[in-house]
Amino acid sequence: MTNEIKLIDVRKNILSDNENQADLIREELRKKKVFMVNIMASPGAGKTSVIIQTLRRLKDTVNIGVIEGDVESTVDSEKILKEGVPAVQIQTGGACHLDAPMITAGLSDLDLDSLDLVFIENIGNLICPAEFDTGSDLQVMILSVPEGDDKVLKYPLMFTVCDVLLVNKVDYLSITDFNLELLKRRVHELNPRMQVFEVSCKTGEGMDIWCHWLNEQLQKKA
Amino acid sequence: MHELAVTKSILQLVLDETEKNHAHKVLKIQLAIGAMRNLEEEWIQRYFNYISEGTIAKNAVIKVHKIPVLFHCNLCQTDFTADVHLEEKILCPHCQGFEYDLVHGRELIIENIEVK
Numbered sequence: 001m002t003n004e005i006k007l008i009d010v011r012k013n014i015l016s017d018n019e020n021q022a023d024l025i026r027e028e029l030r031k032k033k034v035f036m037v038n039i040m041a042s043p044g045a046g047k048t049s050v051i052i053q054t055l056r057r058l059k060d061t062v063n064i065g066v067i068e069g070d071v072e073s074t075v076d077s078e079k080i081l082k083e084g085v086p087a088v089q090i091q092t093g094g095a096c097h098l099d100a101p102m103i104t105a106g107l108s109d110l111d112l113d114s115l116d117l118v119f120i121e122n123i124g125n126l127i128c129p130a131e132f133d134t135g136s137d138l139q140v141m142i143l144s145v146p147e148g149d150d151k152v153l154k155y156p157l158m159f160t161v162c163d164v165l166l167v168n169k170v171d172y173l174s175i176t177d178f179n180l181e182l183l184k185r186r187v188h189e190l191n192p193r194m195q196v197f198e199v200s201c202k203t204g205e206g207m208d209i210w211c212h213w214l215n216e217q218l219q220k221k222a
Numbered sequence: 223m224h225e226l227a228v229t230k231s232i233l234q235l236v237l238d239e240t241e242k243n244h245a246h247k248v249l250k251i252q253l254a255i256g257a258m259r260n261l262e263e264e265w266i267q268r269y270f271n272y273i274s275e276g277t278i279a280k281n282a283v284i285k286v287h288k289i290p291v292l293f294h295c296n297l298c299q300t301d302f303t304a305d306v307h308l309e310e311k312i313l314c315p316h317c318q319g320f321e322y323d324l325v326h327g328r329e330l331i332i333e334n335i336e337v338k
Contacts, residue, residue, distance in 0.1 A: 003338055008243050010332040014231050014253070097224055127260050128224035131330075156306040157258045160324055189312040190324065 018132055021100035025107065025135025029118075035218045036118045038136035040158065043124035045144040046168040048076045049201035051119050055083050057211040058117070062218065067106040067120045069098040076121060086110055097128035100135055117218055126155035138217060140164040145172040149179050152186040159187055164195045166210060171200040225261060228330070229269040235332055236279050245337035248279040252336075254287045256329040258306065261286075291327035295319055 013019065029036055041047050048068075055064055066087040068077040071094060080087035088109045090102050098106075098120060110118065120136060122129040139162040143151055146169060152159050159165070165187060173180065180198070187194050197213070199206035232251065240248055251270075255261050263286040274280045290303050295314035304312045306327075314322055 005249065006243070006245065006337050008239050008245070008335045008337060010235070010239055010334055012235055012332050014228060014235065014330045014332055017231060017234070095227065097227070099227065131224050131228070131259070150309075153307050153309065157260065157328065160258065160328065185311070189320075190306060192321070192323075 015132070018100045021104060022133035022135035025100060025103060026137070028107075029112070029135070029137070030221075032112045032115075033222050034112050034115050034118055035138070035221045036120065036134075036136040037138045037140055037214070038120045038122060038129075038134045039140050039142065040122045040126070040129040040162070041124060041142035041144075042126055042147060045124070045142045045147065046201050047121050047124065047142060048079055050142055050166060050168060050199070051121060052079065052083060053199075053201045053204070053207050054119075054211055054214065055080070055085050057207060058215060059083070059085060062117050062215065063115045064117045064119065065110040065112075065115045067098075067103065067110070067118060069102070069121055069123050071095070071123060086115075092123060096123050096125055097132050098122050098134055099132045103134045116222070126151065126158045130155070130158040130161050137221065138163050138214075140166060142166045142168050143183075144169040145176055145178045149183040149186075152183065152190065156190055159190050159194070162191070162194060164197065167196065167198045169200055169202070170198045170205060171203050225265050225269050226273075228261060229266055229273060232266070232284075232332060233270065233273055233277070233279060236282070236335055237277060239332075239335055240278060240337055243337065246278055247338040248282040248335060249338060250283045250285060250336035251279075252285050252287065252333040254289055254329050254331040254333050256289045256327040257291050258327040259330055261330075287333065289326050289329050292325050293322040294325045295322045297321050301325070 039047050064085050066080045068089045074089045077087040077089035088106045090106050141162040197210040267284045294301050297319040298317040300316040302315050
């Protein structure tokens with residue numbers, strides 16, 4: 001044992017364990033031909049509602065399962081089960097995001113051989129879920145109109161890691177000063193590849209267009 | 223709260239590296255974190271102090287080298303930085319173009335560890 005001070009050159013990604021696990025999940029899902037979608041948003045933006053509206057439009061032709069993440073409670077998974085779709089509840093017991101090991105555990109409770117599509121409903125916030133790869137094929141975020149069009153400035157990381165932005169509650173547009181064009185400009189400044197869909201879970205506006213596009217992505221993987 | 227999960231990963235990596243190098247005390251941990259990551263040195267240090275108790279990394283000082291956000295213009299190949307939290311429109315300062323990619327700002331790396 002020596003007392004000399006030594007510098008160890010590490011140069012490793014801090015989250016490499018999680019990312020390796022996420023790669024294993026992707027590999028497993030590729031073999032099983034299952035497409036996985038990670039849904040992220042603030043509390044109340046409409047994560048569960050978007051999942052339910054999407055299930056209703058796709059479940060006759062696509063076999064779907066849902067992993068529900070919540071700090072506590074099983075309220076959301078109960079709603080999904082009522083739709084006749086298998087759901088697994090992950091309670092994080094305080095953690096503010098789902099990570100790849102939690103998703104591995106959640107997937108093991110679903111019969112992947114009988115599924116084509118899995119939704120993950122992540123924990124409701126725009127910070128932590130952006131940091132952790134879940135092994136999903138598609139990262140989807142929902143921003144609802146009442147939250148305001150400035151969220152890109154406040155949570156830029158989330159907008160850079162997502163492939164799709166669903167602007168939900170567009171039925172509120174006429175009674176707010178939310179500027180949809182400004183939002184899209186800000187989003188595309190950070191992430192030019194972001195697909196943006198304008199939807200309302202309440203009126204159903206835009207939901208068919210989103211579901212059609214999602215179904216096309218599924219077919220590409222199958 | 224994700225600081226705790228990130229800090230646990232840092233501690234694990236540090237302990238793995240020190241074991242490989244037969245070190246018996248960790249003095250300093252140098253991190254490189256992109257400006258877009260929502261992680262502050264002070265908070266990582268506080269969480270680290272808490273979870274490193276009883277390990278050879280106890281009392282190690284965490285230093286963060288912040289990596290600024292950098293865009294690369296695909297039209298004129300200029301690299302430029304911009305404050306993504308401000309309302310001003312982001313444009314390439316050289317050609318005023320709108321076709322650029324984010325190349326830096328999301329890093330989350332342990333650069334090196336000072337040990338005895």
